[in-house]
Amino acid sequence: MEPRIYATYWIETAFPLAQAAATMAGEQSTGTFVRVPGETDELREAHAARVEELTELGEVAVPSLPGSGLPKSGDATRRAARVVLSWPVSNMGLSLPNLLATVNGNLSELKAFSGLRLLDLKLPPEFLTRYQGPQFGVEGTRKLADVYGRPIIGTIIKPSVGLGPEATAEQVRGLVEAGIDFIKDDELQADGPHCPFNERVSAVMRVINEHAQRTGKKVMYAANLTGEIDEMLARHDHVLAEGGTCVMASMNSIGLPAMKVLRAHSQLPIHGHRNGWGMLGRSPAIGMSYIAFQKLWRLAGIDHTHVNGIDNKFCETNESVIASARECLTPMFDAPNKGCEIMPVFSSGQSARQAAPTYAALGSVDCMFAAGGGIMAHPGGPAAGVRALRQAWDAAVAGVPAEQAAKDAPELAAALGAFGG
Amino acid sequence: MEPRIYATYWIETAFPLAQAAATMAGEQSTGTFVRVPGETDELREAHAARVEELTELGEVAVPSLPGSGLPKSGDATRRAARVVLSWPVSNMGLSLPNLLATVNGNLSELKAFSGLRLLDLKLPPEFLTRYQGPQFGVEGTRKLADVYGRPIIGTIIKPSVGLGPEATAEQVRGLVEAGIDFIKDDELQADGPHCPFNERVSAVMRVINEHAQRTGKKVMYAANLTGEIDEMLARHDHVLAEGGTCVMASMNSIGLPAMKVLRAHSQLPIHGHRNGWGMLGRSPAIGMSYIAFQKLWRLAGIDHTHVNGIDNKFCETNESVIASARECLTPMFDAPNKGCEIMPVFSSGQSARQAAPTYAALGSVDCMFAAGGGIMAHPGGPAAGVRALRQAWDAAVAGVPAEQAAKDAPELAAALGAFGG
Numbered sequence: 001m002e003p004r005i006y007a008t009y010w011i012e013t014a015f016p017l018a019q020a021a022a023t024m025a026g027e028q029s030t031g032t033f034v035r036v037p038g039e040t041d042e043l044r045e046a047h048a049a050r051v052e053e054l055t056e057l058g059e060v061a062v063p064s065l066p067g068s069g070l071p072k073s074g075d076a077t078r079r080a081a082r083v084v085l086s087w088p089v090s091n092m093g094l095s096l097p098n099l100l101a102t103v104n105g106n107l108s109e110l111k112a113f114s115g116l117r118l119l120d121l122k123l124p125p126e127f128l129t130r131y132q133g134p135q136f137g138v139e140g141t142r143k144l145a146d147v148y149g150r151p152i153i154g155t156i157i158k159p160s161v162g163l164g165p166e167a168t169a170e171q172v173r174g175l176v177e178a179g180i181d182f183i184k185d186d187e188l189q190a191d192g193p194h195c196p197f198n199e200r201v202s203a204v205m206r207v208i209n210e211h212a213q214r215t216g217k218k219v220m221y222a223a224n225l226t227g228e229i230d231e232m233l234a235r236h237d238h239v240l241a242e243g244g245t246c247v248m249a250s251m252n253s254i255g256l257p258a259m260k261v262l263r264a265h266s267q268l269p270i271h272g273h274r275n276g277w278g279m280l281g282r283s284p285a286i287g288m289s290y291i292a293f294q295k296l297w298r299l300a301g302i303d304h305t306h307v308n309g310i311d312n313k314f315c316e317t318n319e320s321v322i323a324s325a326r327e328c329l330t331p332m333f334d335a336p337n338k339g340c341e342i343m344p345v346f347s348s349g350q351s352a353r354q355a356a357p358t359y360a361a362l363g364s365v366d367c368m369f370a371a372g373g374g375i376m377a378h379p380g381g382p383a384a385g386v387r388a389l390r391q392a393w394d395a396a397v398a399g400v401p402a403e404q405a406a407k408d409a410p411e412l413a414a415a416l417g418a419f420g421g
Numbered sequence: 422m423e424p425r426i427y428a429t430y431w432i433e434t435a436f437p438l439a440q441a442a443a444t445m446a447g448e449q450s451t452g453t454f455v456r457v458p459g460e461t462d463e464l465r466e467a468h469a470a471r472v473e474e475l476t477e478l479g480e481v482a483v484p485s486l487p488g489s490g491l492p493k494s495g496d497a498t499r500r501a502a503r504v505v506l507s508w509p510v511s512n513m514g515l516s517l518p519n520l521l522a523t524v525n526g527n528l529s530e531l532k533a534f535s536g537l538r539l540l541d542l543k544l545p546p547e548f549l550t551r552y553q554g555p556q557f558g559v560e561g562t563r564k565l566a567d568v569y570g571r572p573i574i575g576t577i578i579k580p581s582v583g584l585g586p587e588a589t590a591e592q593v594r595g596l597v598e599a600g601i602d603f604i605k606d607d608e609l610q611a612d613g614p615h616c617p618f619n620e621r622v623s624a625v626m627r628v629i630n631e632h633a634q635r636t637g638k639k640v641m642y643a644a645n646l647t648g649e650i651d652e653m654l655a656r657h658d659h660v661l662a663e664g665g666t667c668v669m670a671s672m673n674s675i676g677l678p679a680m681k682v683l684r685a686h687s688q689l690p691i692h693g694h695r696n697g698w699g700m701l702g703r704s705p706a707i708g709m710s711y712i713a714f715q716k717l718w719r720l721a722g723i724d725h726t727h728v729n730g731i732d733n734k735f736c737e738t739n740e741s742v743i744a745s746a747r748e749c750l751t752p753m754f755d756a757p758n759k760g761c762e763i764m765p766v767f768s769s770g771q772s773a774r775q776a777a778p779t780y781a782a783l784g785s786v787d788c789m790f791a792a793g794g795g796i797m798a799h800p801g802g803p804a805a806g807v808r809a810l811r812q813a814w815d816a817a818v819a820g821v822p823a824e825q826a827a828k829d830a831p832e833l834a835a836a837l838g839a840f841g842g
Contacts, residue, residue, distance in 0.1 A: 028609065029581065029582050029609070030580045030581060030582055030583055043580065043583040043584075044580075044583070046583065047580075047582045047583040047615075065703055065704055065736075066705065066736070067703070067735075067736030067737065067738065068736060069736075090613055090614045090615055091582050091609065091613055091615075092609065092611070092613050093611070093612055093613045093614055095611065095612065095647075095648055095649070096674075097611075097647050097648055097649070097671065097674035097675055098609075098611045098612070098613075098647055098648065098671075098674065100671070100673065100674045100697060101608045101609060101611075101647065101671045101674050101696050101697065102609055104673070104696070104697045104700060105608060105609065105696040105697060106608075106696050106699065106735065107699070108697075108699025108700045108703050109698075109699035109702075109703060109729075109735035109736055109737065110734075110735060110736070111734060111735055111736045113736075159451045159464065159465075159468075160450065160451060161450050161451055161468045161512050162451055162464040162465070162467065162468040163464075187522045187526060187527075188449065188450070188512065188513065188519075188522060188523055188526065190513070190514070190516065190518075190519045190522075191514055191516065191519070192511055192512055192513050192514045192519075193511045193514055194468075194511055194512075226516075226518050226519055226522065227516055227518055227519065227678075228516070228518070228678050228681055228682075229650070229678045229679070229681075229682055232678075250518065250519075250521070250522045252521065252525070253517075253518035253519065253521045253522050253676075253677070254518055254676050254677070254678050255674075255675055255676010255677065255678060255679055256674070256675070256676065257648070257649050257650045257653075257675050257676060257679040258650070258676055258678040258679055260649055260650075261649075261650055275522050275525070275526040275527050276521060276522065276525045276526060276529075277530075278527065278528070278529025278530035278707070279525060279529045279701055279707060279708045279709060280700055280701070280708075281530075282486055282488070282529050282530060282707050283486055283704045283706065283707045284487065285704065286699070286700060286703050286704045286707075286708075287700045287701075287707075287708075288700060308530075313531075313532060314488075314527065314530035314531060314532055315486075315487070315488030315489060315490075315530055315531070315532045315534075316488065316530065317488065
């Protein structure tokens with residue numbers, strides 16, 4: 001049996017559901033708007049996409065998106081449904097760029113639909129013969145950061161824009177002295193003329209390496225190397241030469257083929273920043289779920305990715321945040337050690353308040369937990385901010401309510417006081 | 422004066438508009454949710470994004486997207502507005518990937534907004550020192566296709582999936598004999614095992630080259646080389662070696678850095694296929710207009726791009742189609758011969774019917790006009806289908822209504838009869 005690719009969609013249409021699903025399958029495989037010479041039944045059978053499942057989800061009063069058409073029958077009852085389509089791998093080959101053109105392609109523009117969103121993907125393990133997947137993943141990242149049995153506590157360098165290399169390194173000095181495990185550049189800061197990448201990395205790594213020599217703790221710094229391909233490879237080499245242990249790239253800025261090249265070259269974990277995902281992810285009626293999105297990038301080779309956070313400052317629901325995070329830890333393939341699990345990164349308005357609900361929902365400490373103001377604005381200063389986060393997670397894992405744990409943990413008590421209720 | 426980048430957005434918010442615009446500017450430049458040490462007023466002044474324009478567009482009854490917040494004031498009047506933000510180039514440097522993280526980034530996820538869409542971009546000409554722009558554009562494409570004073574008439578190989586190399590070449594034979602100017606692969610067909618790229622290109626170019634030797638007319642064939650970067654460069658070289666005159670890549674599948682590499686390597690025009698754009702473009706409340714999108718890709722180096730077509734089979738309005746097409750022909754920069762103009766490609770359910778309204782709206786014959794069924798399903802066969810399209814465009818340019826021109830043009834008459842009214 002030839003391996004197949006499965007894609008799950010949410011759709012909304014006024015057409016009969018079976019007809020609508022068949023339109024999707026036709027558009028993305030053998031179809032055109034009239035049957036053309038050479039298009040035999042055998043050919044259709046071998047290559048046509050199949051409708052594997054079709055589940056009606058109920059009627060919809062108002063179309064979610066403009067521009068959709070109505071069936072000629074005159075019955076304009078609009079329905080939502082869940083559709084699973086499948087394709088033989090040989091339609092597009094083991095190629096993520098061509099997979100995208102197949103599972104996405106023109107589907108979102110079809111007139112039959114007033115909503116169409118890619119919810120999930122299931123790929124056959126044959127893709128592992130062409131893509132390397134994460135090089136470090138959860139275990140490799142823990143080893144490099146030397147953090148076990150609890151989340152890797154992280155933060156971001158702020159302000160996003162404006163600090164020069166030395167000022168950035170000074171901020172990093174405060175953070176490493178505060179006991180942080182992980183520091184990342186902001187996605188806005190890669191190689192601007194006021195803070196060139198190489199100089200920033202050299203200055204920051206000087207601080208991190210000095211601290212490591214003194215204390216034995218080497219803080220992981222995700223240096224934002226987002227740029228053109230030759231730039232990214234050269235920047236990676238500079239990070240490696242300076243003793244760095246992580247690089248960061250904005251996925252939507254670079255695209256899958258550039259990530260594949262970076263992964264093949266890299267000797268460091270790749271922190272996949274998802275900025276820009278809101279364009280694809282925010283509307284419930286169009287685009288792509290993060291569950292589908294992160295699978296593409298895991299296969300291409302990222303080791304960590306952002307999932308937003310519980311009660312974040314953005315618009316994403318907690319349910320969606322946790323679904324993404326769990327997915328990062330769920331194997332994509334059955335083969336042992338080939339599941340491509342990666343570190344979910346919680347961030348955005350996070351503080352000690354969110355440790356317990358995050359642990360309760362995720363059921364694991366295998367994550368990065370990043371706070372900006374939640375550390376820097378702690379009343380006792382950044383070191384107290386980091387301690388408060390660790391205390392909050394220890395309490396969560398022990399099943400002790402944060403308020404109760406705070407009685408013996410003054411930094412946690414101060415954090416709970418400072419960061420809302 | 423330092424050059425600046427300008428981005429225009431449509432927004433929808435229940436917050437006071439000036440406050441909402443300031444939130445956007447802060448999030449994408451110097452902001453975080455609390456002011457941190459090191460963030461001086463001077464630094465904010467030098468690097469903060471500016472709100473350049475803010476135009477209220479009226480009240481909105483229902484939020485377009487879920488997840489937005491309300492101001493604490495209790496006044497929940499929701500408004501739409503048009504906002505122009507600007508950044509100094511030195512915030513991100515002359516880098517398209519980092520530009521994306523700035524003008525898009527996390528903006529779409531901000532809780533203050535129930536809708537946020539990037540409508541347009543204005544980039545300073547300094548970007549031309551880092552990006553090559555189109556190599557062939559309108560004039561270079563016309564020269565290679567040897568078509569002047571009228572649109573380049575094109576078609577697509579269908580079925581999209583299932584034909585092997587020889588069957589594809591046989592279909593191309595029929596099309597070149599029909600007098601077509603331009604043929605493109607389907608975006609679903611790149612290098613699948615049933616129709617490997619190299620074999621397909623060799624077989625197709627044998628037919629095109631034979632025809633060119635016999636008739637002097639070399640049909641342009643946009644071979645879909647979408648894939649990983651090394652694959653794309655090798656495929657380009659194969660097309661060049663076989664005497665081909667165009668390559669095609671799916672923009673959303675490969676990303677801007679891969680396109681930059683392809684452009685630097687390419688000796689052929691790059692046909693930028695926009696499949697997948699519906700995810701970004703279809704909702705009026707999120708994502709990116711094609712006007713903004715195509716500017717990024719023109720700078721990266723595409724020579725042609727799809728704009729859909731008048732009365733297309735997809736959901737895009739004619740107004741939006743024409744706005745995109747006009748934009749492709751509008752200089753991005755003032756410098757002579759540096760405008761980066763490219764060929765807009767009309768397609769999707771196109772036939773002789775759409776020539777007159779397309780010409781009327783575009784005001785130019787500088788375009789590719791692609792029809793699939795509109796050629797293949799012509800009652801007189803593909804050659805009559807091509808002739809009908811040329812007759813329709815000749816009539817449009819002469820200002821003669823199609824129905825009147827059809828009296829002396831039997832192929833056009835048949836097309837108007839066959840393709841609806």
